[in-house]
Amino acid sequence: MNCPSLFSPLQIGPYRLEHRVVMAPLTRMRADRASLAPRPLNAEYYGQRATSGGLIIAEASPVMASGYGNPGVPGIYSDAQIRGWQEVVEAVHAKGGFIFLQLWHVGRVSHSSFQPGGALPISASAVAISPELKTMTADRKVTPYETPRALATSEIADVIESFRQAAINALKAGFDGVEIHGANGYLIEQFLQSRTNLRTDQYGGSIENRARFLMEITQAVVGVWGANRVGVRLSPYGIANDSGEADPMPLYSHVIRSLNLLGLAYLHFIEPRSSGAGRAEVNHQNVPSAMVLFRPIWRGVLITAGGFTGESAEAAIAAGHADAIAFGRIFISNPDLPRRLREGWPLTPYNRSTFYGGEESGYTDYPVYGELERA
Template identity: 55%
Template sequence: MMKLLTPTKFGAIDLNNRVVMAPLTRMRAAQGDVPGQLAAQYYAQRASAGLIITEATQISPLGKGYPGTPGIYSEEQIKGWQTVTSEIHAKGGKVVMQLWHVGRISHTSHHPEQGLPVAPSAIAPSGQVFTAQWGQAAYETPRAMTQEDILALIHDYQCAAENALRAGFDGVEVHAANGYLLDQFLQNGTNHRTDEYGGSIENRCRVLMQVLEAVIGVWGSDRVGVRLSPYGSFNDMSDSDPVILFNGVIDRLNPLHLAYLHLIEPRSTMAGGSDQVVQDMPSTATLFSERFEGKVLMAGGYNKDNAEEAVTSGHADAVAFGRLYISNPDLVARFAAGAPLTPYDRATFYGGTEKGYTDYPTL
């Protein structure tokens, strides 16, 4: 039997297998950033995964950076997510919510009342942003966060964690990857601060550690995971020494006894932006997985064979699949049967209705 198909445990969360559904931005939330009945159907179809990690979910209006992404800060959003978790649990699945703040990867149109996007430092990313009207515009220069802003951010994470608990999740994942706000604090390409949140690795880790303290206060550490993307260049990210930085981050995570650490391979550096796999990139699994003292979830361009190799070699305890899960809701059954996989339709990834969302066939 494939090791991928055997059970494991992430902290207090029992997984029936090691095939995890990766967080996938699909941009189909209803009015008010509420996940609708279609989302409940979509996730329930994939409940045979050992664990589902939801699409990134903004913790506040200012945390939003794309049209059609769901939130977890209003009563309507909590109720929408309650329907999702109920449907997954009814099929015996487990699900954690990915808590998200995009920082500078946003546009004022998404949060006109709050104004400019925020970031550790007032540095605009290169490229273009999706506006609230589904158009594209140049990135704005974000407002550098004050100490008061950071205190408010930590409070927003705590409230989001409480709301996720009310919504019936099995845990939460703190998104500190892919060039979003917490990653912007970690990497010195985006963090030019000179206060206690900038400069040294200790200082650049401070916001992440304070966020984790707040979230663990709600959930307990054995139901909290963290996602990191060492060497990832998505969203115009860079650091002068990723190995020293991310070893330092992991060293600070170890004493927390988290449910798991979720690491992304830089070969899939564009985070869903293309099908291109970058060759000759460093291996996150090789460089960082053994430094973490708990369970490691790997993601980024894995297929059945190299995922099995990762869990048998000990470089991963489980593997997250993204695009394969979009088009194969019964991915676990297909792996078990050695069945062919349905190809995905990239044109239907973002926005729309059931086409390319809930209409993929099962065996």
């Protein structure tokens, strides 16, 4: 039997990928500040990173106005946003690539200055993020997180409906599929985990109840797209945004077994060893491996991310721990990452200070390999 490698093809739902170097979803906060719609600069960025038969998972995009916690994040609930995304999708398709959109609601990882009417952010329960972690208001003042407002049971259907409508919008924009953001301490994870979910209705208490919100969202999105064009992202053992389940195994085993029944395009993990999205480099030592622990339970395609190099990605695929590897930070600074990994060419280091917000610098001005030498 041929051992799969990073550069062997992979079938994901109806799509045949030509390689397994996936671009991870990356919030870059460079959408139009007024309409929160993607603009031509964003299309250029994604087009630069598209490859024939390669998969890009576009950055997390709020499904409704209350889903925001950061400026300049592109949404997927207005006509202008759908039009903006259409240009992004066209740029990726022009190079023969595939692109999924990540559907997002931040829940309590927000501030009232981002919320419609200045309301408090919403969550599963009124549990604030630790005061040791700070956030920024819309006018860029550093501040502790507020205590969110718990959603009433009767309001939950509206949030699920917003995910369904966003899935319809993504279909209109021409995406190849969607990924549900169930990771990193955002709203769906706030429902999943017992520290942030103190509810006593059918969405809280038992593991089955805490998983209900994710499952109902996933079913709603599957109703729009069909299961084989829908992925789900999870971060068991992650601690981003003051998240973390004391004993993740029973919770995530249940979630993954429930997702198995749907026949999704893929499951996507963030390995807990790396929390690269923050302001500093963090590499946790001696943490469990999500892919190793949960691969035996998951029956479909598994993508994972978190601190991979070309070498460790090859090793994970060769060992059968994952089917594809998503790369975040090094895909930011290497628009031609799949080619560089295949050829063994050196990588351009990334500049963390330009991750979030700004214009071309640190976004569309990273060279492809050899470009500087030729200039």
